Amino acid sequence: MVRTYALLMWTWTRAAAAYPASFALMTVLGVFVAAMDVGVILIIFANTTTLGGFSRDEVLFLYGTSAVAFTICDTFVSNIDRVSEHIKAGTLDTFLIRPVSAWIQLATDRFVANRLGRVLQAGAVLGYAVVALSLDWGRAWMIPVMVITGIVIFAALWTIAGAAQFVLTDAPEVVNTFTYGSSTLTQYPLSIYARDLVSGVTYVLPLAFVNWQPGLYVLGRDDPFGTPGFMRFLGPAAALVLALVAALAWRQGIRHYRSTGS
Amino acid sequence: MIELDRAGRSFKVRRNVVHAVRDLSFRVAPGEFVGYLGPNGAGKSTTIKMLCGILTPTTGSVRVAGLDPSRRRTTLARRIGVVFGQRTTLWWDLPLKDSFELIRHLYRVERADFATRLAELTETLDLGEFLRTPVRQLSLGQRMRGDLAAALLHAPDVLVLDEPTIGLDVVSKAGIRDFLQRLNTERGTTVLLTTHDLGDIERLCRRVMLIDHGQLAFDGTLDDLMATAPGQSSIEEVVTRLYTGT
Ligand SMILES: Nc1ncnc2c1ncn2[C@@H]1O[C@H](COP(=O)(O)OP(=O)(O)OP(=O)(O)O)[C@@H](O)[C@H]1O
Ligand SMILES: [Mg+2]
Numbered sequence: 001m002v003r004t005y006a007l008l009m010w011t012w013t014r015a016a017a018a019y020p021a022s023f024a025l026m027t028v029l030g031v032f033v034a035a036m037d038v039g040v041i042l043i044i045f046a047n048t049t050t051l052g053g054f055s056r057d058e059v060l061f062l063y064g065t066s067a068v069a070f071t072i073c074d075t076f077v078s079n080i081d082r083v084s085e086h087i088k089a090g091t092l093d094t095f096l097i098r099p100v101s102a103w104i105q106l107a108t109d110r111f112v113a114n115r116l117g118r119v120l121q122a123g124a125v126l127g128y129a130v131v132a133l134s135l136d137w138g139r140a141w142m143i144p145v146m147v148i149t150g151i152v153i154f155a156a157l158w159t160i161a162g163a164a165q166f167v168l169t170d171a172p173e174v175v176n177t178f179t180y181g182s183s184t185l186t187q188y189p190l191s192i193y194a195r196d197l198v199s200g201v202t203y204v205l206p207l208a209f210v211n212w213q214p215g216l217y218v219l220g221r222d223d224p225f226g227t228p229g230f231m232r233f234l235g236p237a238a239a240l241v242l243a244l245v246a247a248l249a250w251r252q253g254i255r256h257y258r259s260t261g262s
Numbered sequence: 263m264i265e266l267d268r269a270g271r272s273f274k275v276r277r278n279v280v281h282a283v284r285d286l287s288f289r290v291a292p293g294e295f296v297g298y299l300g301p302n303g304a305g306k307s308t309t310i311k312m313l314c315g316i317l318t319p320t321t322g323s324v325r326v327a328g329l330d331p332s333r334r335r336t337t338l339a340r341r342i343g344v345v346f347g348q349r350t351t352l353w354w355d356l357p358l359k360d361s362f363e364l365i366r367h368l369y370r371v372e373r374a375d376f377a378t379r380l381a382e383l384t385e386t387l388d389l390g391e392f393l394r395t396p397v398r399q400l401s402l403g404q405r406m407r408g409d410l411a412a413a414l415l416h417a418p419d420v421l422v423l424d425e426p427t428i429g430l431d432v433v434s435k436a437g438i439r440d441f442l443q444r445l446n447t448e449r450g451t452t453v454l455l456t457t458h459d460l461g462d463i464e465r466l467c468r469r470v471m472l473i474d475h476g477q478l479a480f481d482g483t484l485d486d487l488m489a490t491a492p493g494q495s496s497i498e499e500v501v502t503r504l505y506t507g508t
Contacts, residue, residue, distance in 0.1 A: 004367075007364070094349070099336045099339035099340045100368050256318075257318075
């Protein structure tokens with residue numbers, strides 16, 4: 001599977017290499033847009049010392065972990081959300097006659113590496129936060145775990161959004177706001193949001209496990225909403241459950257595909 | 263090789279239900295060359311999409327090479343070749359050669375087998391001139407030959423074609439017909455061919471199936487088909503009578 005993915009990615013990268021100027025422009029633009037997210041955080045902290053009870057560097061840590069996971073998915077998986085275009089054009093047919101899962105073919109379709117710039121930017125912010133916070137190394141092992149958990153959760157969300165487009169073919173924006181919305185939501189400490197919303201993203205859509213719950217553990221903080229300590233470690237389990245739901249949704253989506261008349 | 267047992271496929275269109283295919287049963291044995299005819303909207307393309315697993319049947323069962331296409335789609339893909347005349351299955355932005363190379367990887371075709379097959383296909387389908395051209399720049403006839411080659415690089419046991427000669431000039435058409443004929447007789451590949459060009463049928467198909475409103479209206483040899491309308495000498499007239507039900 002990884003081999004097939006890499007192969008398709010490479011093929012598209014080579015095809016895109018025919019337009020190096022557009023590649024460079026998109027990369028620079030991507031980094032610039034992403035830098036604005038960090039800009040917003042820095043502006044907030046120009047006027048205050050804490051946000052939802054967290055210091056600037058702690059907020060940058062939460063932002064960084066979420067952003068690394070999100071930008072990796074945005075680069076490697078997000079194409080899934082263009083499935084409605086393929087459904088409308090009937091081009092999904094061609095993915096379905098190949099001996100490789102349609103999911104991989106869609107994820108890599110017209111892959112361009114220009115979003116990788118944002119992964120680097122997010123990684124730089126995370127690196128800065130980790131150094132600035134001089135984190136307890138006994139707890140830092142959680143950082144790679146939470147990044148992987150985050151990747152699985154975002155990839156699952158994208159897959160669910162893609163699966164939903166088999167039904168909501170005419171309204172892809174509706175489901176797409178939900179993937180990008182999830183990223184924005186997890187860029188800040190959840191303590192700035194209302195309790196009901198936080199319960200929702202803990203027990204229903206497990207966004208709290210991307211960076212909030214495990215992040216509290218790494219930062220050595222108690223949950224202002226008072227959830228028990230063991231929940232800091234539930235991230236991988238939550239991600240797995242969501243991934244399973246996503247896989248089932250995707251299968252159902254494909255089974256409901258109706259092609260176009262021809 | 264192909265087995266349909268009361269297979270049906272319907273589509274919900276707003277409040278209505280369109281039965282594109284209903285209660286369709288037939289078998290195609292290995293090595294057969296079958297023409298699949300029917301008026302516009304009869305359900306031919308829908309049938310073909312069920313055969314390769316693109317569409318899941320709403321009723322009945324479909325088997326191809328012993329597999330249920332909709333459940334074992336990716337496994338079946340290695341044993342079936344599909345060509346849609348109206349739409350390329352190649353990668354629009356890639357040169358033909360790269361598309362073929364990608365297919366070699368996706369289908370895990372041995373490098374040596376691939377090289378011989380590609381050389382053979384390049385020769386018989388005359389692809390040499392445009393192997394390095396991106397697919398979007400190919401003419402219809404060139405693209406169709408490219409699509410045919412792509413569908414055969416993994417040496418499938420069964421080939422299904424949905425209007426592969428649509429829009430081709432007489433010379434290209436003859437070339438493709440010759441090619442299909444040889445594929446069937448020399449390699450024993452099972453072929454199911456949908457077309458509105460009755461010349462294709464006359465020239466190639468020993469057996470003809472005709473569907474109308476999603477149901478099988480005729481199944482037999484070409485001679486049987488002609489015999490349904492005694493006194494008619496051309497296949498056009500015979501088929502017209504069957505389509506219009508007179
Ligand atoms: N995706 C779809 N959604 C709704 N209805 C569809 C869909 N695909 C096919 N149909 C309907 O199913 C019927 C059969 O269509 P199909 O494409 O199988 O016909 P066909 O025999 O291939 O016709 P043609 O010779 O014109 O290609 C038509 O009435 C068509 O409107
Ligand atoms: Mg058709």
